[in-house]
Structures are given as C-alpha cells and as structure tokens.
Amino acid sequence: MPDTPRFTRRELLRSAALIPVAGALAACATPASKPAASSSAAPVATSAANPFGVSDSKPLEVWIFDGGFGQDYAKNIHQPLFKSKYPKVEIKHNATKEITKVLQPRFAGGNPPDVIDNSGANAMDFGALAQDKQLQDLTPLLDAPSWDDPGTKVRDTLDPAVIDIGTYDGTFSVLGYVNYIFGIWYSQKAFKDNGWAPPKTWDEFLKLNEAIKKSGKMAPFTYAGKFPQYLYEVLLTMAAKIGGPEVLVNIDNLEDGAWTTEAMKTSATAWAEIGAKYLMEGTAGLDHVQTQTAQNKYKVAMLPSGSWLENEQKTTTPADFEYGMFPVPDFTGSDKMPYGTLHSQPSENFIVPAKGANPQGGMEYLRAMLSKKAAGEFSEMVKTVSTVKGAGDGRQLSPGAASATKAYTEAGANIVYYRWQTWYLQLKDEAVAATGELMTGGLTPDKYLERLQKKADEIKNDSSIKKYKR
C-alpha cells in the first residue's frame, strides 16, 4: 500500500466523476508520440557541488500534486532552497489535482516537465511510464553526495524501503518522499478524559471496544465504509503480525493459497467480530471524510488510517483533540512479529521524466528536497513523516505526527507492507468489495478468503496481465 490516501482520493474522484477518462485517453496518446526532444545539449561539467551538471540557462518546470499536502511546501520550502544555490535558474512552478490529465499529453508530445509529484487520485501509472522508458534513472541521485554533507551519499539518508518500492523493472526511478505510517487513530484527549488506554493485545482491544460501547459516549470503532481498503489494511497488517511478513509477500506474488492461510483466517475472523459488534452505525455508507469528521466530533473513538490523517482533518479537528496512533495490537503472545510492528510505505512519489528538457535540474531539485532542512520543514508544515532519516528530529511536530514518528522509531525493522493492490487493480477492487461484505456480515471469513483466492488465481492465470514479483 504505497499510499492509501492516493487510493482513497482516487476512489473519491472516481466516485465524483469520469475525470480519469481524459487522462487515460491521453495515456493512449503515448504511442503516437514523437521521439523525445533532445535534452542533452551542451552538458555542463559536473562537480561535487553540482553533481548532475545543472545549467543556469535552462528553466526548471515543476508540477506538484495539489492534494492533501497542498503546494505551498514546494513554493516556500523546496524552491527557495534550490534557488539559493542556483539563483539564475528560472523555476516554473505549477500545481494540479489532475496530474494525468494535464501531464500525460505532455509525455505524449515528447515535452514533459522536469519534476513531477506524481501523486493523488489521478497519478499516472508508473508501470506504464517505466515500460515506455519515460522515467529518468535516479540511481545517480542515490550515489550523489547529499545536499547537507558531501561525505554522505543520498542513498544513506533515505529509508531503504524508498529504494525498494521505487524500483521499476530493475531501475530506481520513483522517489517516495513521505513515509505513510498506518495504525489505529484516536483522540488522546477523549482517551484521557474517559480513562481509556491504547490496547496492546487483541483481548485488550476487544475489552476497550466493549467499554466504550457500554459508556454510551461514542461508538467504539469505524472505518471508511465506502472504501473498505482502509479496513483490509489493518486486517492484512495483523495477519502479517500473526504469520510473519511472508504472509504478505506470498499474497503479492500470487502464490497458491496465499489468501487462505491460517494467519489470514484468524485475522479476518477477528475483524469480522469487530464489524459485527462495535462499528459505528451507518459506517458502511460513509467515506473517509465523513468517518474522520465523526471522530473529530467525538462520535466514534477509533479508526484505522495513516499518517496523513492529521493534515487531512486540520480544518475540522478541535484544537485540543490531540491525535494519537497505536499499532495493530498483538493477537496472541505467539505472534510471529513483536508488538509495535507497523505497516509503513513510502509515498508522495516524485519522478523526473527522462525525456524532459532538464533532467539534470530535476534530479538536483530532488537532491535539494532530500536535504535535512527541506525535509524537516516539510514534515513540520504538512504534519507528516518524510522518508529522509531523522528529518523530524528537533522539530516541533504536531501530536499525531509525533505519535506516528514515535511508533515508527519503536517499530525499528518490524515493518511490513504489500503491493498487490497497485499491481493488480482487479484484485484490489474485488478485495474492496469483499471486505465490505465481510464487515457487514454478508460473507463469512472463510468465504471471504476463498473469494479473494479465486480472484488471485484468475489473475495469475490471465496471460494478458503483467505479473510482478517482490
């Protein structure tokens, strides 16, 4: 799940409109594209200070996805920093909510911009871009000295998962800038006022649900019912905790019986019980904004989400709400992975088009973004956790971001993730449909997993669908 918000937002967009049509059609325009305009005219000498040979005379065109994080961070943090080193380079800043629609024709026309924050509901398909050789190989960026310290390579300032996830067809070409950290979110104020404590075991979690329900003050649990991927996120994380990370690796690799393992069964059964007993009324029909707003109004105590939540809710959150996050509880003492295991994945994906006019400038821009200063100010401004190691250190983080950062530090190497939902959209749609049914009692846990296994097998046997491995 490189970026749940990306998908929930996509859902939202989809539900709103047919907007992706144009983008997708523009995507079809790719084959008709002319050969790329030559971008390597008169190379500028490279140096330790200017590792890619950025030319002062070439403008730099930047496109930011204007979504949950807005675009101010680029204008007020990243671009001034870049300018401080290259005052003569003209930066053309742009922002849109519809990346694909606006930019895919540019790729088709052979004149893409230089830096793209390819995120949000209508992000372009990375696989298709990679296949079409549109993505600049960012390996030189990894090997370049970091902005802050010539003795350290950029590679060593990044969370390793960034490189793993950003590698397409063997080439590192997508830079995830934000670490999404998933867990169960609550109001620290509400918990304090009512004497509730974040649970560490499933048993405690059930008891807490029961206590909240009995208190009559609010509903215990909800999730974005319209987007059940929010729920299968915790379900899968718990299965990985019970059975180890290979549970998710096997699912990603479409292994036989990967969905119907004992760990998955245990987790599905456990969450179905929450669905049957503790959900806020009407959950099935609410989207993420509605459920999150209900939480802000103290109508519900807990919901599964990721570290973008605090920023997403900033307009409706009461000042003393104090977001907190706790990791998925231990199911039993014999879980394969210890308490504190987290699902985390780099996201907010930046790319440098290979056929742009100024890929050198593009890479340098990314190098500037990955400086401690830029990443730290970014984390502070948009209340989130960046993929640059230690960027949040000494920063004044908001309660939610602090809580997520703490959990992330405590998790250490116990991080799990899965990628099948971006690789196999059909499987994702089936999982979304079936998870909703599991939670409302329309499917038993066994039937639920059988159904997903069947879909996974179908995809495995469909030669027209490109397969991925991890």
Place this chain on the structure above:
Amino acid sequence: MLFNRYRRGLFITAFLAAPVTLYLIYVISPYIQAFYISMTDWRGVSATPAFIGLENFRRLLEDGTFWKAVTHNAGLLVLLPLVTIIIALFFSFLLNVGGGGRAVGGIRGSKFYRVVFFFPQVLAVAVVAVLFQQVFRPDGSGMLNAPLMALGAKPIGFLSDPGVAFWSVLGVMVWQAVGFYVVLFSAGLASIPADMFEAAQIDGAGRLSLFFRITLPLLWDTVQVAWVYLGIIALDVFAIVWVMTDQHGGPDWSTTVMAAEVYRNAFQYFRFGYASALGVVMFFFTVGFAILSLRLTRRERIEY
C-alpha cells in the same frame, strides 16, 4: 428533364454531404476501430498491439462481474420502463382525465403538476447523481435517513447495503424519468378527441374502464415509444451508477452495469482491448434490443 435529374442529384448530394461526413468521421470510424481493438491486447501504451483474435471474448465468458452487470442491465430493462410507464400513465390519466374535475383538460392545478414533475428531467444526470449521493447519506445527515431515525427506525443503507443499492439506482432513474413521460402521455391524451371520453362517461363508464378501454388503447403507440426510449436508457445507463454508487457499481458489485465494466476495464485497468470486447458485446445487446423492439412495435396505429 435530364437537367432536372441533375439538379435533383446535386441537391441530394449537397444536403447529405455535411451530415454524412460528420457522422462517418466522428461516429462510424471510432466504432469500427473499436471492433478491431476488441481483438487485440492493447493496454494503451504500446504502439502495435498484438492481434489475439477472439481471446478477449473467450475471457469475458468467464468474467463473473461482467455477467453480473448484464443481469443488472436486464433487470433495469424490464423494471425501468415498467415502473416509469405505470407511474407516468397513472399521473397523466389523473391530470387529464380522471381527476373528477372537468372531464377533459385536466384536474385543477394540472399545469402546475406537469411543470413540477418535469423538473428532474432538465437536470444533468451527473448533477442528479451527486445530489442523490447526498440525499442517500446513511446517517442523520441524509435527507431520507434523518426522518427515519427520528421515528426510531434504523437508518437504511440506500447505497451501502448491497441488497438495497440496486433499488436506489432504479429509484433515482424513475425519479428522473417520470416527468418526461407524464408530459409525453399527457400530450397523447390531449390528442384524443374529448368526445370519446365524454361519450364513455355518459355511457356510465367508471374511471378504471375509462382508462383501460379508451386511454390505454389510444395511447398504446406512445407507450411503445416510451418503452423503447426507456429500454435504451436502461441498457446504456452509466453516469448514475458510476457517480452515485459506492465503489462505482458496488457495494460488492451489486449495482454495476455493462457500461461501468467497459469503463472500468478501459480507464482503470488499462485493458483497452478487453474493454472494447465488452463494449462489442454491449453493442450487440443494444442493437438486438433495438431491432426487436422495432419489429414488435411496427403495427397499425389506431386511427381516430
């Protein structure tokens, strides 16, 4: 004479040139291309998609979601015209004939009703879909659930309960369509000579027999036209489902329709070849329905 024939030919050519050219370029050629694409594995990226013959069609036979969509279209094909026509006939009859007011020309306020009933028809489907998404909210902020909950009932998951969502879609489609057919049938009724009703009334015919013996037979032609319109709407439905329902045809595929599956496969899974194959199947269903209904409705009009 020869000159006249020449003039005539020139006239025909000149008048047909623009419409036929536009139609060939913008309508016919894309459809022909789509048929070809349906036999390829095109995913929107490669310049030279591989020709795979009927492979896509073989695959779609096993596509459970698509066939679910087909059954939903079939359901709508029967229910949408049936419900809409019954309601519209009922109201147009009340408005024009059976209101107990003047025998012909309508019940008091009939003009007002006709104007109001037609309102939904002038709204764009996309607007209606967004509107009803809000109306159907599953909690106390929903227009329909708020009074239900005030009465102590459990809120209904109009769009979130797989057993209910299809009916919500049908309901919205009927809501939007009825007004148009009330006006259409009213127009038809207005063309029936007033004498016929009055004569029948003087003969002591009740409202029911008035309806079944006079209104319905004389309106039969219009009803058939309505049936064909509504049938095509039912087969083509997309925006309501895509914009209004959860997960675009959900929950759990309970509202998906053929057009949504075509769209989903093309623009979300980037399987343009496969999507075109689904489109071709949809094409044959629609054309089949059109031919069938043309056949069935080609009958003598009742002259009066």
Place this chain on the structure above:
Amino acid sequence: MTTTTSWTVANSRKLARQESRRRLGPMAILSHVALLLWTVLTVVPILWTFLASVKSEDEIFGDAWSLPASLRWDNFARAWEQAHIGQYMLNSVIVVAFSVFGTMLVGSMAAYVLSRYPFRGNRAIYLLFVSGLAFPVYLALSPLFFVVQNMGNVPLIGPFIGLNTHAGLVLVYIAYSMPFTVFFLSAFFRTLPTAVAEAAMVDGASHTRVFFQIMLPMARPGLVSITIFNILGQWNQYQLPLVLLQERDKWVLTQGIADISTAAGYDQDWSALFAALTLAILPMLVVYTVFQRQIQAGLTAGALK
C-alpha cells in the same frame, strides 16, 4: 336543426362540467393526494440541496433537516469564484447553442432528403444513421479521442477543431445527435403533405428553396420538439466533454460539478458543493419554468408526430 342539436349537446356538457367541478369528490381528493405526493418527492430533494447550500460544513454533517444557524452565502462565492461555475456555465451555453443550431440544420437537411427523395442508397444511409441510436457510446470513446486529436492536425482549420476546442466538441455533438435527429425528423417530414411542395416545384422553385421556405416552416412543430430534446441532451452531456476538453477554462458545467465534488473530498468543502449544485440547478429550473409552455408544446408536437 343540426346546429340546435349540437348547441344543446354542448350546453348540457358545459353544465355537466360545471356541476362536476363544484363537487370535489373523494376520487379527486385521492388524485390530489397522489399528485402532491409525487410533487413532494420531486421537489424536496432539490429544495433540500438549496437548503444545504447555505449551511456550514458542520451543519451539513449534522442533522439533515436542521435549519442553518446563519445563511452562509459565502458558499456561493466560493463555488462561483474558486470553482468557476460561472465560466463553466458560459462554456456550456456557447457549446450547446452552436451545436444545437448545427444539429438542427444538418439534421433536418439529411432527414428531409432521406424522407422525401428516393434514390439508390437512400435506405442504407438512413439505416446507417438510425442504427447509431443503439450504439453504446462507451465503445467509441477511446478511438474518438484520437479522431479528434487527428482533426487537430488538419491544415488551416485544425487548431480550431482539435482537442480542447469548443468547435471540436460542437462537431462531435452534432455527429452524435444525428441518429436521434434524423430518425425523428424523417418520420416527421414523411407525415407532411406533399401537395404544397409539388405545387411550388411546378412553379419552378428550386429544391433548396422548397426546403427552406416551405418545408421547414411546415415542419416547425417537429423542429421545435427535436430542438428541445437536443438542448436537454447536449446540456447534460458528460462523457464526451470529459474526454475531449481537458483544459479547465474550456470545461462545461457537468465537468465542473464533478470536479467540485472531487475537490470537496480533498478540501472538505461540501457546502461549496451544495452551492455549486444549486447554481447548476437553479438556472435550468428558471429557464424551464419560463419557457415551460413552449417546451411542453414542443414535446406535444413531437409526440403526435
């Protein structure tokens, strides 16, 4: 004698009418109840939307039927300015005005020739047009995108009719309105008497003149009716502009509404969504109410063929 009889009959009918008007029988009451029920069903969702458009964000998420504490007209300001509803509406008006005019012009020309001039291939062309009634547009969407893109490369006029142009969209609208327009107008032309046209031809009028000066005026009721259908259809069109117009300042209203619905999810500005919905709905209802007599008369003519 006959006149007296018919007078008596008419008079007695008049009396009967007056009589029946006076008593509002139980059936009439029931009828009114039924009609009022549907009126409520029709109007209330729309009024509810209007109500929500002046509510605050919190109130929208609160009880559906609560009244707003204060009227938030700024919702409209946001919908109008930030969401450009005004611009979209203007675009819609421009596109629909030109395309409906074009549709009616070429559509009636085609329909007239096909209905009144037998020639080899007539039936084939007619069927080609009419078969389009049954084509699901989704099948054609992606190839259509390329067709329009290629039209953009036509020398001279290309830049005006390619992607992201209103003229290009107008041409596509015209083409996709042909099946319906030709089908109904041919049916209509067939019902018109031939005598007048034949007489004019004998007098030496050209085919073109007969069409514009005699047949079109005679076909007026049918034309009005099909025009109304086309206005409604093209105003509501959603998929085609979405595919063909990607630049925001070119968008038509349906795209705009969808976009605001999207943005509402990001910015949590549902109140602006309701305001935008209101802005999209209200003018249509006003225009419709003002012209409802003509619109309904037009439909009447269409129904009678």
